Amino acid sequence: MFEYFPGNYIWSFGVTAALNSGGAIDEVDRACRPIRDLAQQGSDVGTEQFMASWRKVADQVEQQASEAEKSGHPRTAGQKYLRAGGYLCQAERMLSNSSPLRIPTYRHLLEVMAKAFELIDPATTRVQVPFEGTTLPAYFTNASTDGSPAPTVIMWNGLDSTKEHMYTSGWPAEMAARGISVLQVDCPGSGEALRLQGLTARVETEDWAAACVDYLLSREDVRHDRIGLAGWSLGGYYVPRAAAFEKRLAFAVAWGANHNWGEVQKKRLEREGENPVPHYWEHVLWVWGETDLATFITNAERINLNGVVDKITCPFLITHGTNDRQINVKYAHQSYDQAVNAPKRDLRLFTPEEGGTEHIGLDHLPHVGAYTADWIEDTLKELDA
Secondary structure (H helix, E strand, O other): OOOOOOOOHHHHHHHHHHHOOOOOHHHHHHHHHHHHHHHOOOOOOOHHHHHHHHHHHHHHHHHHHHHHHHOOOHHHHHHHHHHHHHHHHHHHHHOOOOOOOHHHHHHHHHHHHHHHHHHHOOOEEEEEEEEOOEEEEEEEEOOOOOOOOEEEEEEEOOOOOOHHHHHHOOHHHHHHHOOOEEEEEOOOOOHHHHHOOOOOOOOOOHHHHHHHHHHHHOOOOEEEEEEEEEEEOOHHHHHHHHHHHOOOOOOEEEEOOOOEHHHHHHHHHOOOOOOOOOOHHHHHHHHHOOOOHHHHHHHHHHOEOOOOHHHOOOOEEEEEEOOOOOOOOHHHHHHHHHOOOOOOEEEEEEOOOOOOOOHHHHHHHHHHHHHHHHHHHHHHHHHHO
């Protein structure tokens, strides 16, 4: 992985994510250069300075977007709004959930993304998925150009990402170019659902899978028998769990396996493996709605797929990096070995020689994303045949 900040995995991971999600190397460098020395003090120190440095560049790009819009150049403006949004994604992700900057920054990110959709991507709209008396905020990137039903992938977050990360990755646009729509959902415990609505994660992810499928079945531009589900990072637990019990799904993709996340948390207490975000335990308790670490660790024992993945009866893909420093590759093998009732099951491991070997393939996201898109395309053809 390209490590802008040597020895600081978390900050370097954010830089790589930005560069592999449409960021311009000059703008990312200008955001990072002032905080190079600070990075040597560890990932938890200086996260507000990280935010300030990245926000300065994001604000500059956003100002350029506004000027382009006023000058009658909507495409230039939209592209710049999108890049500004990508930088805000990474900066907001570094903040502690108790930081007074976090929620205002996220609200501003929503405004910037709305401007980008308006100017350069009218095929993507903000939608609300009804869920237990409230809604799950989502973006729908529509591949149907004439209103006819199109296959659709539901895409879910992990522990610390948002639907804005999913969109800026470019993967929904790639899928739409292949004729496949993408519903990018902030599940309970992630993104807007957590930040603005207080919805926390739970073991039974089939609950919100059912809500997503119900919503898509209400749309005439969705092919109702070709709804799949993909999720990255902690989504590698969420998705297989949901696919085991929500039988209306046509296929499932674990974009980074997470067979026994509860076990991983115990190992993290023993300082094994890299954390995905600063202020890690504070973030985890926020996501799961827990108040103390001991209770969380006990409850987290249920967050595993043993006795679950054997209930998956749709085509199932697992991708994983052999050098994933957050989730050991052994968990990918565990999910694959136990998914014995999937009519098609594939395990694709990415190596250092080719790239995509880090967590969710973020070090070479286009490579992993293209493989996943190809697999979904092939699977849909096989189902139709």
